[in-house]
Amino acid sequence: MQSGYTITMSAANPINRDRLVQTFLDLVRINSPSFAEGEIGSFLAERLQGLGCEINKQDYGRSFNLIAVKKGNRPGCLPLMLSGHMDTVEPTVGIVVQADDSIIRSTGATVLGADDKSALAQIMETLEVITENGMSHGDIEIVLSSGEEKGLEGARNLAFEGIRSSHSLVLDSSGPVGGIVVGAPTHITYEMTITGRAAHAGIEPEKGISAIRAAARVISEIPDGRIDADTTANIGIISGGTATNVVPRKTVIHGELRSHDAETLQRTKDGIFSTAHRICGELGARIDITEQEEYRAFRISGSNPFLLFMINVFRACGIEPAVTISGGGSDANIYNQRGITTLNLSTGMQKVHSGEEFIMVEDLCKGAEALLQAVKDFAGFRPSGMAR
Ligand SMILES: [Zn+2]
Known part of the structure; x- marks a missing residue:
């Protein structure tokens, strides 16, 4: 049986570019090195609460994971997990951001922190758009981890018993939007x-x-x-x-x-x-x-229905998907190891972990558009063999 999902061929997704850029700038200006995610966590929790999410701050000693659930308004959909990490590598203290209409970067003395704040901004914008437009969707579980840059500490300590999704999109890969990491060592x-x-x-x-x-x-x-x-x-x-x-x-x-x-x-x-x-x-x-x-390593097969789904989502957005294997790990390793089929998507961030880190505004927007499309289309996603 073929996977029974449908693609909404369309249509300019109503991403609010100015709001998305502003969210991203607000996030990068909050200093959040690993295990010091308190301030950014509060900022995100407040925004998520305003978007109708139920918030659960899960402490694990050294820091906490922020889990937010946006209840679906369409019955019979599978829950979908979206994830990014709140911490950044250093140096970040005294970050000065240079932004114009096309590119956002740091001034070189610090990283920008687009890794992984581009993901956080894209997730927030997606939630903003589905909320303000009353779009139809299933339950969305947002998992914002901490200490990712220090051995995936947050993801490792995530209370998985509270997670219902068996499919997840981690947004934590660099390079052009359309990149899908399906394996890591x-x-x-x-x-x-x-x-x-x-x-x-x-x-x-x-x-x-x-x-x-x-x-x-x-x-x-x-x-x-x-x-x-x-x-x-x-x-x-x-x-x-x-x-x-x-x-x-x-x-x-x-x-x-x-x-x-x-x-x-x-x-x-x-x-x-x-x-x-x-x-x-x-x-x-x-x-x-x-x-x-x-x-531990993971590898999503080329015929995996969730991978095929995501490839179609990108194509529906006019973005050519690029399926790749990574040499590094991410929270996706942990989630896959724990039985959640997880793809790691590029957010458009470039030259991460360096003073030259940047993101093109167009890529920031494209990433949010693709994520919004994924959330919309996932409401119709049925892995092969599941009754409709
Ligand atoms: Zn990262």
């Missing part, structure tokens, strides 16, 4: 602590075991960079030693691995860890390795 971080033996470097170096030299051998022998099309490895931090006249006793290496393929990931990781153990064994040093899975 598993990400593992690890810490190797190498312990040798300290000795005076001038008097009795023979009695020492240099943890720095052991680390150097480990690093030079393990695979690094791009391992294959699906897999990357990196050593990102190394620290150790106390003084030039001491054979260093301790060195700590922080590294990471990412792969879209579980088996390659396992094999690469085993190779790195066993090489490190062998080298340290040969040198008489001790090694302790701890690892953490930051998030």
Whole structure:
């Protein structure tokens, strides 16, 4: 059976460009680094409440997630989850925004924070338009996460038992509107602590075991960079030693691995860890390795009805969709892992995490138009096999 959704071919979506830009500017002017989302959360909660949403601020210790539900006015629709994150990378303090009719950017000393405030603005504008026009829609669950830039902390701690949607759009990808991220890798971080033996470097170096030299051998022998099309490895931090006249006793290496393929990931990781153990064994040093899975890979298949739905939404808006795989993680990894079919859409933001970050006003609007179209069309979405 074919998916039974219909596409509203149309029609200029009634996005209010000035209001959308103003919302975005209001949001970027609120400083909201990870785990300091209080002010932006209050701003958003108030706006969402004004739009008839039921608000639930879900505290998880380090910060909170903001969950807002806009009740549907059309029975029989599936609920749809829309999500973005409230936090930004730093620096953001004292942000000065440069905006004209076509482009919005920071002045270079800070990031702009379009990652992910472009998403927040597009979600707010979509809700504004459906509310003021009394449009027909199903329940919309808005999940605004925190600490995304610090290991997806908010999404990880989301109270999933309160979420009813089994389909979600995360708006947290950069590049032109139309981008749909359908896959991201598993990400593992690890810490190797190498312990040798300290000795005076001038008097009795023979009695020492240099943890720095052991680390150097480990690093030079393990695979690094791009391992294959699906897999990357990196050593990102190394620290150790106390003084030039001491054979260093301790060195700590922080590294990471990412792969879209579980088996390659396992094999690469085993190779790195066993090489490190062998080298340290040969040198008489001790090694302790701890690892953490930051998030797990996901891959939405090309025939997934929700993906096909979103492709059609973009086409209905005159936007050419671009289905891509990402090398980085997002809240979409967590949501997919928790059984919510989630696509990560581009908001139009560019050069994120840099002082050159910007967004074209046209892209900000296009992203909101596509999201509005998605919310409207989703009211008619029935995954294959479901009774109408
Ligand atoms: Zn982001």
